[in-house]
Amino acid sequence: MNHTVQQLLLAAVVVLPLLGSAAALLPAPPGLRGRGPDQAVLRHGVTVTAVVLAAAIALAAGFDHGHPARMQAQTDIGWIPALDIRVHLGVDGVSLPLLVLTALLTFLCALYTYFNRPSGPSPKAFVALLLLLESGTLASFAVLDLMLFFLAFEMVLIPMYFLINRWGGAERERAAWRFILYTLLGSVVMLLGLLLVGLEGGTFDMVALATDKGSGLSHTTQLIAALAIIVGLAVKAPMWPLHSWLPDAHTAAPTVGSVLLAGVLLKMGTYGLVRIVLPMTPEAAHTYAPYLAAFAVVGIIYGSLACLALARTGAKGDLKRLIAYSSVGHMGFVLLGIATLTPTGVNGALFANIAHGLITGLLFFLVGALKDRSGTTDLDQLAGTSGAALYGRAPRLGGLLAFGAVASLGLPGLAGFWGEMLAMFGAFDPADGLSRPAFLTYMALAGFGTLLTAAYMLVVVRRVCMGDQPIEPGTGTGAGRPALADVHGHEFAAWSPLVALTVLAGLWPAALLGLTDPAVQQLLAGGNR
Template sequence: MIDISESVMQFLLAFIVVGPLIGAAAALLPAPPGLKGKSPDQAVLRHGVTVTGAILAAAILLALGFDHDQPSKMQATTDISWIPALDVRIHLGTDGISLPLLVLTALLTFLCALYSYSKMPEGPSPKAFVALLLVLESGTLATFAVLDLLLFFLAFETVLIPMYFLIARWGGAGRRPAAWKFILFTLLGSVVMLLGLLLVGLQAGTFDMLALATDNGRGLSLSVQVVAVLAIGVGLAVKTPMWPLHSWLPDAHTAAPTVGSVLLAGVLLKMGTYGFVRIVLPIAPDGMQVFAPYLAAFAVVGVIYGSLACLALARPGSKGDLKRLIAYSSVGHMGFVLLGIATMTPTGVNGALFANIAHGLITGLLFFLAGAVKDRYGTADLDTLAGATGAALYGRAPRLGGLLAFAAVASLGLPGLAGFWGEMLALFGAFDPADGLSRPAFLTFMAVGGLGTLLTAAYLLVVVRRVCMGGPRPAGEARLADVEGYEAAAWTPLAALTVLAGLWPAVLLGLTDPAVQKLLAGGKA
């Protein structure tokens, strides 16, 4: 930790939120002659790397200046009146819950910009691509930084349009139907969520998330809380995505360009689960307790469903797509996050937040690797990859094969890597749920979730065996291009952080636990 004044911290957080929007506007302007380099396209891609790099640097500086002795305290706060008639304020701040998500978002967006500088997806003008990437980053960062319900909704919605165009204009086969499915599902869910947010704000007399969390539902009747949790929860569940509201996700991931899939899995899905923790749990705890068993049930069904879908895709002869399989794996992994939240215990919620970060790192890496495999083979079809002439990845591109195997075992929850802690803590939370919740029911959910971990290991090991292993490479046959320099630059931080979080989980849990304890206690801890 370094000593940074509160005013500088406020500026850093405001810059993190607004900086990408300014960068997006600048990306659409003509490049100055001295900065064009070899071409205007190269200049705008370099601009994207520069802006996202500056945002990442600001996020790291914010994390270093954060008072780690008081992670439950909202820091770097800005509170300015915006719409006095509705008491809507431009209220920003960060604590131990939101800070890791801010840093993760800034990191993944920078790595995507860096990757795109050397591997720009085929499509229209790079100017539009960079501008959309930066608008997407701004909306996501704002979602994790704002402390007003209506601002949260605006930030939550900001990401939809850029992601729609990234899929529709730079995606692969089936991109337009997938993009329409993505935006229709999420917009419909958001409309219902807005009604719930308005209900809470108007009934409580404020849209300020800190005031509402401190009140801890005392100003809302049980019926209002139940309706609010149902409405807000539906919108958040679509974005998470929770089974059975997940069907937009596999199509979107399969059609999206590589960087679109990385950001969709690594960042956008976290907005839904973050909303459950930041809004639903502290603001409507009684309503949440009514729905918690149902949320847990849907969560563990999602775990089993996602795993079985992946096993079906990995089966020989099924013509399964590697990107689609990773997308279905996200349904299962986010099921563990929702299970942890549904326990309404510090252990479970900490596990959910840890699993959020771990999923962003590991699945982001998996989608980068799936994109690289598709680039080299011209397809992500598992039957084609498994039946490719000569040796599989270990023999044709050994470093790429090794990285894919590493990401797979991290995703299945191997102890010592990041994927292990979140799932374990979520299951521990289900073992002893909050008072008022049925322990036999949650023990059943824990057992089903435990079965899901076995199924997860099964399909990921099948994928590694089919894609990475093979006979010796025929004499005289050239190897595939192995990991390139720009790929190593984009992937190494994710692999390193996956190991670091697995070996030293206290770094992340030390941030989240005091904030979660305070959140569940209604701001009194």
Template structure:
């Protein structure tokens, strides 16, 4: 920790939220003559890297100035009246729960901007692409920083339009229907969520999330809490995505450009689970207690369903798409996050928050790799890639093959890498759920989730065998040369690899931030 004044911390957090919006507006302006470089397109892509880099630098300084001795305390807070008639305030702040998500969002967006500078997806003007990317960043960062229910809803919705256009205009085959499916599912879920947020705010007399968390549901009757959890939970579950509200996800991922898939998996899915932790657990505890077993049941079905779908896609002759497979794997991994939340215990919720970060790092890396593989081979069809002997990446592009294998074993939860801790803590939480929850039911959920980890290992190892192994000679005779990892790819992917290893070997870095905040959140209060 470094000593930074409160006013500077406030400014930094405000810049992190608003800076990308200003950058998006600037991206649409003509580039100054001295900054055009070789072309205006290059200038605007460089602008995207600069703005996202500045936001990442600001989040790093925020992290350095954060009081790590008091991670449960809201820091860098700004509280300004916005709509007095409704008592809606521009209320910002970060604690040990939101800070890791803020940093991961800034990092992934910067890496996507850097990757796009060298490998811009095919589509319309780069100006629109960069502007949409920055609006998307602003919305996701705001979601993790705002402390007012209506402001949270606005930030939550703000990301939908830019992601829709990123899929619809820069996506691949089937992008139109996939983009429509994405927007319709998420908008319908959001409408229901808004009704739930209004129900909470109007019945309690405030939309301030800190005041509501401190009240811990005492000003809301149990019936109001149950209705609110159902309404808000549906909107959050669509974004998570929870089975059976997940069907928009595989199509969106398959059609999206590489950076769209990275941000969708690495950041947007986390907005839903963050809402469960920040809003439903502390504000409507009785309602969550009622729905926790059902949430856990849906989570476990998602774990098994996602794994079986991946196994079906991975087998030879199934014409399985590798991007689609990783999308279905996200349904399973986010199931562990929901299971951890459903236990309503510090162990389970800490596991959920850890798994959130791990999934963002690992699946972000996997989508980068699969996108690069498609750029090299023109396909993500597993049968076309592997044919009879396997794609032989180990022999044709050893560094690329090694990275793909690393991403796969990290995703299956290998001890020593980030994916292990979140899933293990979620299972531990299910072993001893919160008081009043049925332990036999949660033990059953734990067993099925454990089976899901075995299925995850099975399909990931099948993918590694088919894509990384094989006879090099047979593939090379067909004249398909394959470039190994390029310099810009190395720059974009190395931070994700390093953080996956760091979080796996030193989980206390993350748990030391989240645990005090989670303990206080579940106890009913935020200072």
């Protein structure tokens, strides 16, 4: 594809949601109002996100797959000459899959919202915030300047705060405040590290800094800067013990907020580790890797045990909270893969990032639909007399929930398997200089975490899909159970791409690994040229 066309496509992917967000606040033209201004603005959200998704797919189709390690579609324009801050955009094999995933999930959220109007304040504000969130997330994966990365990283906080605070469920104000305070505090610390890297390295250009491989930074500078950056990114990742904002945020957020929080926002933290910490501060990354791996493994075990506790009978566990804690465990595998500092581990981490976005996005869609139908996400109620028993009452919904659960537990042949397996392979033979006995221990503990994951996911499927009361044959209902709507057409349209991609990534992992591996090899070897 022509380089200029690639540049325009990447610029459109980043800028169009921002323009669409501003346009959503304007009055709808009379001919486009349909049944009313609310429907018009929801349709506007679907249209803008569809155009952005089409541009992202066109960018991926025109990407030079023969050279995925090379930064492509670059735009480099001066912005603040005094500080050498530039508007520098580009994509390679690491960032391209995350761009497409973000565009896809946001489009599916907009489509879902069009048919399930959010209860709360004006849909205008909801659509504007959704598009602003998309713009910030896409910019985080596309910019190649440290200061622009920080701005984009911060840009997503305000829209997510309002989505939780204004359209969320019970205790939404407390959850929104915890989200904003944790992430802002982490971001302030991260900013200090980014400034130190940029000022000491002589540039804020991420390509130049990665190519230099930290040669302009002393060992002490690398240690201080990397620690600050890792702390800020670990809050967003989320890494244990900086994860405690996540369950509350997920539980209180509206359905599309949970989907985007799990499917996209968490990936910004792990992406930053791969894009900034590994190539720019390699000595510090080597020093901190064993500790990062230890925290990752604790997160895997802790998240799984928390899910088991929530899934047991009588615990009054919330299904959304359970999936949120499962994210702590799954993102632990991503952090473990990064901490091995090996191409195998880092590729596994990037694969697990995409797989988690697809699978957990699907699970939050399903739980949101279940709440709309039954009025609750309490596991005891869903399994009790008035509960779901989905296999008998809504078999398609039950089948999709079972599919999401087995994909999440890492069943071979589905996307969740490859990332976790490659992360553990990386831990089996970590980078030179790292303690192999320690990483073998981490690998064993992570393997035990996969068993715990299977345990709580199967408990959830048994309780929600089968229930505690028998189903009367031929009626689809049990004692005290009214009929339950099965999957609607618009829900099938919003969820089927996630199902298809989960199967495709599981059966054809080379499609994604072929993109990421050359770029990872070059990042670990000293940057992108």
